[in-house]
Structure formats: structure tokens, C-alpha cells
Amino acid sequence: MQRDILLVEIGTEELPPKALKGLSEAFTDALAGLLSEHDFSFGAVTGFASARRLAVQVHELTATQADKVVEKRGPAINVAFDEQGQPTKAAEGWARGNGISVAEAERLVTDKGEWLLYKAAVKGQPLADVLPELVRQALKKLPIPKPMRWGAGSAQFIRPVHTVTMLYGNELIAGDVLGVASSNHLLGHRFHCPQGTSLSYAGDYEQALEQAWVIADFAKRRQRIVEAIATLAAELGGEVIQDDDLIDEVTALVEWPVALSAQFDDKFLAVPKEPLIVTMKDDQRYFPLHDKEGHLLPAFIFITNIESKDPQQIILGNEKVVRPRLADAQFFFETDKKVSLHSRVDGLANILFQKELGSVKDKSERIATVAEQIAKLLGADAAVAARAGLLCKADLGTQMVLEFPETQGVMGMHYARHDNEAEGVPEAIFEHYLPRFAGDMLPASTAGAAVALADKLDTLVGIFGIGQIPKGDRDPFALRRSAIGLLRILVEKKLTLDLVTLIDIAADSFAGLLSNTDVKSDVLEFLMGRFRAFYQDQGIAVDVIQAVLARRPTLPLDFDQRVHAVSAFRSLPAADALAAANKRVSNILAKVEGDIPDQVDEQLLTEAAEQQLAQAMKAAARAATVALGNNDYSLALNELAALQQPVDNFFEEVMVNAEDANIRANRQALLNQLRELFLQIADISVLN
Known part of the structure; x- marks a missing residue:
């Protein structure tokens, strides 16, 4: 062919x-x-x-x-023929539509019945x-x-x-x-x-x-750009500020990329680098440069779509275009510095956060209150956290942030430094927005973490508190992102803060504004539900997450320790047998009518296998208790894994539902204690 x-x-x-x-x-x-x-x-x-x-x-x-055979199923045999075995009108109509007689039709026989069948050979076009x-x-x-x-x-x-x-x-x-x-x-x-x-x-x-002067392959064109800007950057003694999205965008704009470099007046370096970078990248699609210490250089690289005979004219044109934009940033910065950040807080009353929850000023005051309490729980400087919380949104009223919204937070940090705010306050103002996206950095300071948690909690509790729960793809306040960011801070920074406590603190700061009486439980359920997405992104199996969720630990750091312990346990040789045994125990106990005794009566342990299991459980429990006292869930599960053989022997040799009611109840108590040993960590019965 x-x-x-x-x-x-x-x-x-x-x-x-x-x-x-x-x-x-x-x-x-x-x-x-x-x-x-x-x-x-x-x-x-x-x-x-x-x-x-x-x-x-x-x-x-x-x-x-390719040629193919198409099967066309007709009426069922009991419909295709009458009592005398003659074709019905239904059969004849179907056959006629396929260009055959009923007699030429084949039969399709299945366990559900028999039908007429026509196999048509279709010639490929x-x-x-x-x-x-x-x-x-x-x-x-x-x-x-x-x-x-x-x-x-x-x-x-x-x-x-x-x-x-x-x-x-x-x-x-x-x-x-x-x-x-x-x-x-x-x-x-x-x-x-x-x-x-x-x-x-x-x-x-x-x-x-x-x-025809076109590089059609996107990847080849992109690589040519990457290599060209790296070469030029090295010649200028700097490095390109990496931005893969910008490289993709520029690759899409040109068909014959040519890299050129240009300069700007170094007086503009007195302006914080972030707005300068934004205006060069977003407005002009330029590639800014920095030195090895991260300081912005007064130069940039751009990609032109033409092989010019006089590239200097293109360079001068781009330098002319960028100059007024950098001058605007300089003007905004100098103008903004004339007013302190703190004096802008009252102006936030004119910016609406949400009509039922008040202005951005109201939100800032709540953040300050909550951040202060969280900082105390963490042993951080509560005054720094409260001050940063109050000022964290103040830069929204500056000309710089109005012109360059991407710089919110970072400009607040620069203006706070200019105002000589207390040490730690400027950094916490910037860090309160972190993490901004998946994989973004976390707050470095504890005060910054406190303000970041307070901000995210205020949004979550506030929006849930007025009944605007995210549904489907609709999430206008980015509550899912806030929730994941909150969990990341608590887990990755190893903060021993309980979700219930944090939600209580945040809810109390609203002082009667919230109409949803179930707001605390709703927010807790939402955050617990985010654990699944959080750990699936890390490659943790769903059944492992479900096993821990069944125990509902509301301390995220504790949840994290349990998840990783169960994930490691899942790979042990004993895991499958113990998971199956726990599932069997759960099924047995679910059918018990009446109360199960709290204690096991050793006098009623008549079978050798149940006696051995009871002794093995005592030893495993002692070892697991020591491990659990150190929050070492992995070691605790390893100790409990030793119960596999005694558990297997028990189920092979002992009848749980004995005729004697006392013996039966005692064996149920033994199994209940076995189950409770594992439930201290997770419900391993849900493991596949």
C-alpha cells in the first residue's frame, strides 16, 4: 500500500x-x-x-x-419471524435497507438472545x-x-x-x-x-x-531564542531573568528571531527592580538582565523579527520606547514615597473587599488581629505580625500598584522600608501573599507566615461565612488556592497549628458579620477535602490519603506525618494481609449487636491462637506507644506489622462467633483492641 x-x-x-x-x-x-x-x-x-x-x-x-467489515444488527429472531417461521415486515424492511434478502442474513447469537446480522464489506476511501x-x-x-x-x-x-x-x-x-x-x-x-x-x-x-525566512518548528525557534539571549547576556556580564512563559510568547510573535541588546539610563536603578522588570517584560516583551547577586543591570535583550541591515536603528528605537515607561515607574515611586504606608490604611475604606464583609481596611484590621494571635501561638514577635497585617494591603492605594498590579506586596515591602518600619515588618508584608501559585516559595519569616495564614483564613472564613461556597469550576475568590497555600505553609514549615484553632480565631474576628451558622464546620470540611488534592499532586496514593482522612487529624503537620508513614507501611510485605484483616475485623464488629466489652478477660482466652495474639498485641502496643509518644508513626506501624502472623493464625484457628456468649464477646473485645491499635494512626482497612 x-x-x-x-x-x-x-x-x-x-x-x-x-x-x-x-x-x-x-x-x-x-x-x-x-x-x-x-x-x-x-x-x-x-x-x-x-x-x-x-x-x-x-x-x-x-x-x-483500510477496508473493513461493518456489522449491522437487525431485529431479534422472535420479532423477525412469525409463528409459521415466515419473515415479518420488520425483518424484510431491515433486509431491504441493507440490499439483501432475509434469507441472506446471518445470525448473531449471544447469551442475551439471537438477532439477524448483516456483515457489509466497506471499501476504504x-x-x-x-x-x-x-x-x-x-x-x-x-x-x-x-x-x-x-x-x-x-x-x-x-x-x-x-x-x-x-x-x-x-x-x-x-x-x-x-x-x-x-x-x-x-x-x-x-x-x-x-x-x-x-x-x-x-x-x-x-x-x-x-x-522564505521562516523557522516553522516552534521548538527549534524557541531554542534559537534561548541560545541567542544567553550568548548576549554573557557578553553583557549578566544573566537573563528566567521566564519560560515570556520565551514562549516571544517565540510565537516572530518567525525569524534575531536577538539584540540595548541599554537604559542607570538612574532608573534607584527604583525597585520589580516594577522595572514588569514594564520591560509585560509591556515590551524584553528580557531584563541581572548580575550574579541578583541586582538588575541597566540593559535588556529583545527579539526582533527581521534581519536588519542597520540593527543600531532598531536598538535606538527600543531604547527610546522603554525610556518613558521606566520614567513613569520612577515618577510613581518618588510620588508614593511622599506618603507613608500607614497613612494609606484609612484610604482602604474606599476599596470594597466584599459588600457583606466590608472594605479592604476592615479586612486589614481583621488580618492584624488574627496574625497577632497566630504569632503568639508560634512564639514569634506578635507586634511585628500585627503591624504587618495592618499594613499588608496598604500599597493597593499607591500609584505604582495601580499601574503595575503585579507588584502588590513587594512595593508594600519597599515602602515600609522607606518608612523605617520595625525590623521584620517589610518582609512580612511581602510574604503575606505567598505562596501565589503552585510551586511558589513560602514565607521565610515566622511573622510572614502568621500574616499569610491570617489573610488566607480571613478570605476562607469570610466567604464561607456568607454562604458563597465554591461550586464546580466557580471559585471567584480563589478559595481552593488559598486553602492549598494555607496547608503548604503549615506542613512545609512544620508549624504545629491545629485547623480548628485557626478557624476559631478567624471566625471570632468577624464579630457577628457572618450569616452562616455552620461556617466553622464548613471551612474545616473544605480544608480537610483539600488534603486529597494536596497529596495526590505529590504522588501519594488515594487510598493512603483516605486511610488518614478516616481518622480526621486536624493538625496538618500531624496529617502529613501519618500520610507518609502509611505510604511507607503500604510497601511492607505484611501490609496487604493486615489491611485485609482490619477490613475483616471492621465487618465483624459492624454486625455486633449490643456493646463490646472494654477489656479482654484473659481467663476466657481458651484457644492457643487467641492467647498468642493477645500476648503479641500487648508487646506491639507497648512498642507502638513509645513510638507514638515521639510522633513516629512509621516506627509505630512497623511495630504493629509484627502482628501479621498472630492475626493470620487467629483467623485460621479461632471461631469468633462462638456459641458461648461470654467467649464470643471476649473475642470481639480482642478484635476491637486490635483495630484500635491501628486506628491510632489510620484506618488501614481502606487500603487496596
Whole structure:
């Protein structure tokens, strides 16, 4: 069977840079999936994407669909024939629709009955006949929230389409996609090759475009940018401030990347580096540089989409563009410093946090109160935590943060330092936003951790307190992120704070504002529910998490210790047998009517196996108690793992439901004590 390379390219106006990578991956996956669904065989599939094109190259693609046999089931036999064995109208209609007689039909026999069956041999269609429709279907699958129309046609896509190429080997596949007929014409670089180029063989796609000043492969173009900016940075004696998202965005903006460096006046370095970095990255897509100590350098690297004969003119142009933006940041900084951070707190009364929960000033005052109490529990400087809590949102009223919202917190830190706030306050102001996203750093100071916990608790308790519980994907106050951040701080910083205590402190700070009378239990349930996502992201098995959740430890650090202990126990040779035994014990005890004795009467232990189990349990309990006293759950489970053989022997040799009621109750008490030994740590009966 003939096999060759297929190239499908959609040439467009400039595509949205932040969406390009996702669009390319979706187009590649969709087209490959549709070809597979339609019985085409192929090898490797490669996606290409640049500012003006989406393309897919399919290697070793068959020229024709595989032939197949389609089974069409007809009516059941008791419906297909009457009492005399003659075909009914239902059977004849079905047969006629398939172009056969009832007599030619086969029979399908299953354990559920017997039916008429027709097996039709379907000849595979040529690729040229089905590809245009498959391309249209693939494009409809792309994540395009707001498609646009252009010209007088009715076609809709994310950007106007100028060219469509469907080339199989050297054969152009005719067809119409998004109102554009397929041709072998490809768009070249907008400036270096505006006339475009033509493609005679699908396998030459990359080379043909490179001659038209386009690097079509996203990954190759990205690597070229990474290497170019690293080389330039080294020449300038600095390092690029790493930002993978920015590299991806710039890669999507250009088709022929050329890296250049430029300078700015070092007087701007008197401004904190964060807003300077934001304006260079977000406004201009520049790559700022810093030295090995992390100090910003008065230089930046940018990527241009043209191989200029006079690059100095481009450099001067970019330096001219960035200067007023840096001057704005300088002006905002100097203006903001004229007013102290503390004097801005009253202004927060004009910023609404939530209409039922008050202003941002109200929130700041609550954070200060809660942070102070948390700091006392942690043995940290309560005054520092309270002051940082009061000031932590004050920079929201500064011109700098209004212009550069990404700098909130960090500018509060700089302004607090300028105001000579007490040691630890500036850092805690910045740290109270941490962690901002998955994998982000945590507060370094204990006071910062206290303020961060207070802020997250205020949001969680407040929003739950007015009944706005997250449902489905809706989470406008990012409560799930706050919850995970709170757990991360408590666990990773090894803080011995109980969730119940923290929720009580936060709830009390609202002084009657909350309408939900179940707010404390609701928030606790929400936080306990976050443990599952928190540990699944770390690769912990779901049944391990469930085993610990069954015991509901509300001290996150304690929860963490139990989870890791049970996860380690799960790999022990004795784990499966003990988990099964605990499950069996749970089932037995669940059926007991009446009370189970608290103590085991050794005089009633008549069988050797139950006597041995009782003695082994005493020894294991003593050892486990010592381990549990040190919160060493792993050691405790290791000690209890020694019970495997005595437990197995017990179930093999002893009848729990003895006829004698006293003996039966005594054995139930023994099993209950066995179960309680493990429940001190987790419910291992739920382990798979």
C-alpha cells in the first residue's frame, strides 16, 4: 500500500501569541485522532506553528483507508419471524435497507438472545476524498473562545485565513477549507519574503519555509531564542531573568528571531527592580538582565523579527520606547514615597473587599488581629505580625500598584522600608501573599507566615461565612488556592497549628458579620477535602490519603506525618494481609449487636491462637506507644506489622462467633483492641 508524507498548513494573519502553542498542539492531536478514527495508518506526527501559520506533518500515511467489515444488527429472531417461521415486515424492511434478502442474513447469537446480522464489506476511501472534511473537523475542535469573520464570506476562525495547503507527497489535494481553496502556495516572512513560496513535496516543508525566512518548528525557534539571549547576556556580564512563559510568547510573535541588546539610563536603578522588570517584560516583551547577586543591570535583550541591515536603528528605537515607561515607574515611586504606608490604611475604606464583609481596611484590621494571635501561638514577635497585617494591603492605594498590579506586596515591602518600619515588618508584608501559585516559595519569616495564614483564613472564613461556597469550576475568590497555600505553609514549615484553632480565631474576628451558622464546620470540611488534592499532586496514593482522612487529624503537620508513614507501611510485605484483616475485623464488629466489652478477660482466652495474639498485641502496643509518644508513626506501624502472623493464625484457628456468649464477646473485645491499635494512626482497612 502506498505511503507518503502529508502536509496540512493553514496560513493566517498573526495568531494570538499566548494561545499559539495550545492551538498547535490541539490541531496536531485533533487531525491525528481523526485520521486514526477513519482507519488511516501512519507513523510520526509533527506539529508546526509560527505567527502566521498552523501546520501538521503526518509521516508514512497510507493513501487509502483500510477496508473493513461493518456489522449491522437487525431485529431479534422472535420479532423477525412469525409463528409459521415466515419473515415479518420488520425483518424484510431491515433486509431491504441493507440490499439483501432475509434469507441472506446471518445470525448473531449471544447469551442475551439471537438477532439477524448483516456483515457489509466497506471499501476504504482515498485520502484525497476525505481529507478536506477531516481538516475542517479538526479546526472546529480548536480552543477558540471568540472566532472572527472576515471579508464577505461566512467562514469563522481565530484570525483571517489566507492560504490552505493540503499536500500528500507531491500530490496537491483539492478542497475548500474556511472558504479558501487548497494550493501549494505558502506565506513567507512578512518582510523578508512577502511574495511567499511554493511547495512541491510535503517532506520539504521546513526547508522551503526556511528559504522564505521562516523557522516553522516552534521548538527549534524557541531554542534559537534561548541560545541567542544567553550568548548576549554573557557578553553583557549578566544573566537573563528566567521566564519560560515570556520565551514562549516571544517565540510565537516572530518567525525569524534575531536577538539584540540595548541599554537604559542607570538612574532608573534607584527604583525597585520589580516594577522595572514588569514594564520591560509585560509591556515590551524584553528580557531584563541581572548580575550574579541578583541586582538588575541597566540593559535588556529583545527579539526582533527581521534581519536588519542597520540593527543600531532598531536598538535606538527600543531604547527610546522603554525610556518613558521606566520614567513613569520612577515618577510613581518618588510620588508614593511622599506618603507613608500607614497613612494609606484609612484610604482602604474606599476599596470594597466584599459588600457583606466590608472594605479592604476592615479586612486589614481583621488580618492584624488574627496574625497577632497566630504569632503568639508560634512564639514569634506578635507586634511585628500585627503591624504587618495592618499594613499588608496598604500599597493597593499607591500609584505604582495601580499601574503595575503585579507588584502588590513587594512595593508594600519597599515602602515600609522607606518608612523605617520595625525590623521584620517589610518582609512580612511581602510574604503575606505567598505562596501565589503552585510551586511558589513560602514565607521565610515566622511573622510572614502568621500574616499569610491570617489573610488566607480571613478570605476562607469570610466567604464561607456568607454562604458563597465554591461550586464546580466557580471559585471567584480563589478559595481552593488559598486553602492549598494555607496547608503548604503549615506542613512545609512544620508549624504545629491545629485547623480548628485557626478557624476559631478567624471566625471570632468577624464579630457577628457572618450569616452562616455552620461556617466553622464548613471551612474545616473544605480544608480537610483539600488534603486529597494536596497529596495526590505529590504522588501519594488515594487510598493512603483516605486511610488518614478516616481518622480526621486536624493538625496538618500531624496529617502529613501519618500520610507518609502509611505510604511507607503500604510497601511492607505484611501490609496487604493486615489491611485485609482490619477490613475483616471492621465487618465483624459492624454486625455486633449490643456493646463490646472494654477489656479482654484473659481467663476466657481458651484457644492457643487467641492467647498468642493477645500476648503479641500487648508487646506491639507497648512498642507502638513509645513510638507514638515521639510522633513516629512509621516506627509505630512497623511495630504493629509484627502482628501479621498472630492475626493470620487467629483467623485460621479461632471461631469468633462462638456459641458461648461470654467467649464470643471476649473475642470481639480482642478484635476491637486490635483495630484500635491501628486506628491510632489510620484506618488501614481502606487500603487496596
